[in-house]
Amino acid sequence: MQYDHILIRYGELGLKGKNIRTFLIKLQQNIQQSLITYPDVKVKRTQGRLFVILNGHDPDPIIDICKNIFGIYSLSLAVKVKNDEREIRETVLKMMSKETENKTFKIKAKRANKDFPIRSLELNRSIGGDILKNVPHLKVDVHHPDIEVVIDIRAEGTYILTEIIYGPGGLPVGSSGKSLLMLSGGIDSPVAGYVMMKRGVKLEMIHFHSPPFTSERAKQKVLDLTKKLTKYNYHIKVHLVPFTEAQQLIFKHYPKRYGMTIMRRVMMKISEAICQQENILSITTGESLGQVASQTMESMNVINEVTNLPVLRPLIAMDKEEIVDISKQIDTYDISIQPYEDCCTVFVPKSPVIKPQRKRVILIEKDYDLTEAIKTAIEETKIIKISHTNDEAIDELL
Ligand code: ATP
């Protein structure tokens, strides 16, 4: 007997009423895409259920992949047999005979197909009796069994499954639209991206770099972080914005203390322009309230003012420790702590204004017009596509 199916359960999707079909199709596509290296493994939808059909493949690596697909609440390995009492009975018995320890069990037959001649309770009792007779170290416990054997009798056949493996939950990536993640090389922004993807948001990245003040390695760090996140979002586009000229102008023409605030406003404006180009409806950042000078309520108020797009800040109320925990869990931490300087760190003034005032910043900005520099930065932005499985797929579109 060999497991030939994985049954996928999709907890939260159950709440979506009429939209359920769209969500399921998205989940089905995402699973199929994640299994691209297994071309003969198929993902099927039948009556609102999802199955991965293994076609003889070892289930373990496939389950490991599924454990990272948002929208999957839990999964179970299943054997599919004909709707035939003898076959069902023999398969369950074979399965349970493999158990070597003293354990309790329960049989739970579900007869969705009412054409099947034996009622659920009767089936539970008689197959349970078979097991007790043949596997003496197993006992019945209907309330808290160690093993629950589900016999799911459907039109197309009967699925027999035991173990439940938990998935990551959340919503399928792409089912909640797209956001542009402002990705630095730090700890926070990759975590912000992960949290949004878990809510079904597809990401594109924007990164501002300032060569030669920031190194190739700093840029590579951002690409490496993106690569880590492709585990959840198969292909990710990174917009690399050349920011040297704009930054130099900012720190030359405005008071140093306001450099940080103005620089952030410019980053927002450029991000908004990229969103327009790519038809993206929101910006995501890794900001967390009170962490640094640019993340006070006053700073966020002044920085946010330049855009009408929603700026999503999923980490806003999280402690640094919580953020670090997630970054370790998603394996971005070790990349984030590499010591290559980010453009904000290079140009940061010694004492930036912590509580900037809107009126004052607008007045200061009148002293010098950055429109041309912003336009050039947008025009010279490069796109790099990063793909989960295939490094060759990283094609620079110049
Ligand atoms: P992070 O760990 O994400 O770098 P941080 O706590 O270091 O965050 P800041 O450096 O003030 O905070 O950055 C705040 C947010 O601004 C970042 O989370 C990120 O979303 C965005 N950001 C900062 N630098 C860049 C950059 N060079 N390119 C794109 N986005 C950036």
Ligand code: MG
């Ligand atoms: Mg940072």
